Amino acid sequence: MTTSKFLIFMLVAVFLVGIFAVAGCAPEEAVPEEPDVEEPEDEEPEVDEPGAVTRVNMGAGWVTGVYYPLAGAMSRIAHTSIDDISLTVESSGASAVNSRMIGSMDLDMAIVQNDVAYYAFHGEGAAFEGNPIENMRGMFSLYPEPVQLVAAAGSGIESPADLAGKNVALGPLGSGAEVNALQVLEAAGLSEDDLASAERLEAGEAADFLRDGRIDAAFFTVGIGASVIDELSVMTDIYLVNIVGDIAETLINTYPFYASVTIPGDAYTDVPEAETISVLSIIVTREDMDADLVYNFMRGIFDNIQVIHDAHDVGQLVTLDTALDGMSVPLHPGAERFFEEEGMM
Numbered sequence: 001m002t003t004s005k006f007l008i009f010m011l012v013a014v015f016l017v018g019i020f021a022v023a024g025c026a027p028e029e030a031v032p033e034e035p036d037v038e039e040p041e042d043e044e045p046e047v048d049e050p051g052a053v054t055r056v057n058m059g060a061g062w063v064t065g066v067y068y069p070l071a072g073a074m075s076r077i078a079h080t081s082i083d084d085i086s087l088t089v090e091s092s093g094a095s096a097v098n099s100r101m102i103g104s105m106d107l108d109m110a111i112v113q114n115d116v117a118y119y120a121f122h123g124e125g126a127a128f129e130g131n132p133i134e135n136m137r138g139m140f141s142l143y144p145e146p147v148q149l150v151a152a153a154g155s156g157i158e159s160p161a162d163l164a165g166k167n168v169a170l171g172p173l174g175s176g177a178e179v180n181a182l183q184v185l186e187a188a189g190l191s192e193d194d195l196a197s198a199e200r201l202e203a204g205e206a207a208d209f210l211r212d213g214r215i216d217a218a219f220f221t222v223g224i225g226a227s228v229i230d231e232l233s234v235m236t237d238i239y240l241v242n243i244v245g246d247i248a249e250t251l252i253n254t255y256p257f258y259a260s261v262t263i264p265g266d267a268y269t270d271v272p273e274a275e276t277i278s279v280l281s282i283i284v285t286r287e288d289m290d291a292d293l294v295y296n297f298m299r300g301i302f303d304n305i306q307v308i309h310d311a312h313d314v315g316q317l318v319t320l321d322t323a324l325d326g327m328s329v330p331l332h333p334g335a336e337r338f339f340e341e342e343g344m345m
């Protein structure tokens with residue numbers, strides 16, 4: 001390179017560096033990301049500080065059922081009255097899928113039927129055979145859940161045995177309702193193959209199908225007054241099929257979680273009183289959940305039980321007196337401490 005060419009080169013170089021500096025072109029690629037990357041490091045130590053909020057998620061059930069509104073009430077209690085716990089509620093098919101998600105650590109707490117919890121913990125029945133959910137622990141019992149077999153007016157279904165040749169929704173996939181529906185069919189001497197069709201529909205969808213005449217009957221194991229049946233009864237002529245006599249007796253003798261129950265004539269709109277069988281709903285958690293957290297959560301719920309009573313008619317059946325009824329899995333140490341302090345064990 002000659003001297004003059006070198007000078008021209010240097011001038012161009014200096015000129016270009018000047019332009020980049022003014023326009024900020026050169027640094028642009030590297031600079032913007034960095035400050036954001038640093039931020040989480042500043043926040044991290046706070047997580048371990050006393051007073052940090054622990055986020056807990058709870059598997060509820062159908063949006064049109066009772067688990068979901070009651071879990072929502074618990075979330076409000078956590079928000080207003082329990083220090084350091086925030087509760088997120090997840091809707092789901094319900095009992096069976098909730099149990100599996102406790103097993104897979106995807107849920108911290110869940111509302112489940114006490115029969116399904118027992119089958120899950122012991123690895124029994126089609127849904128859990130060979131796959132026990134051993135980390136499931138009990139917290140407290142909630143309220144009775146009758147097996148409500150809803151039939152369309154004019155379907156001619158007088159007993160579960162009459163479901164032969166009918167189109168029937170057996171409950172949402174992964175629900176306890178489905179577990180119960182299959183047991184009822186079996187006790188009536190039927191299998192799914194005896195039905196014209198056996199559907200697994202989300203609860204609200206089953207109600208829509210019934211209203212539209214696409215199915216003749218649907219099983220819902222759910223608290224009395226659940227909006228899924230309540231709203232259907234306003235729009236469509238329906239009734240509840242009695243599950244009584246030999247079929248009820250067989251079920252109660254074979255599966256110890258069932259008890260006889262009456263659904264009063266004023267539970268829904270123009271739906272006469274019916275006799276059926278019922279299980280109970282309970283709240284479960286994981287064995288590895290902190291005992292203080294479980295204790296504080298229960299203390300908060302029972303100190304503010306009025307919020308649960310106000311959330312749904314069935315919420316009034318959630319009481320301290322009945323909080324150990326039908327508990328079908330071993331209690332969590334935090335729950336044990338709570339019941340010991342209450343003088344209940």
Ligand code: GLU
Pocket residue numbers: 060061062063065066067068093094095096112113145171174175176177178221222223
């Ligand atoms: N008991 C129902 C089930 O597990 C859920 C009812 C509800 O969501 O309220 O199938």
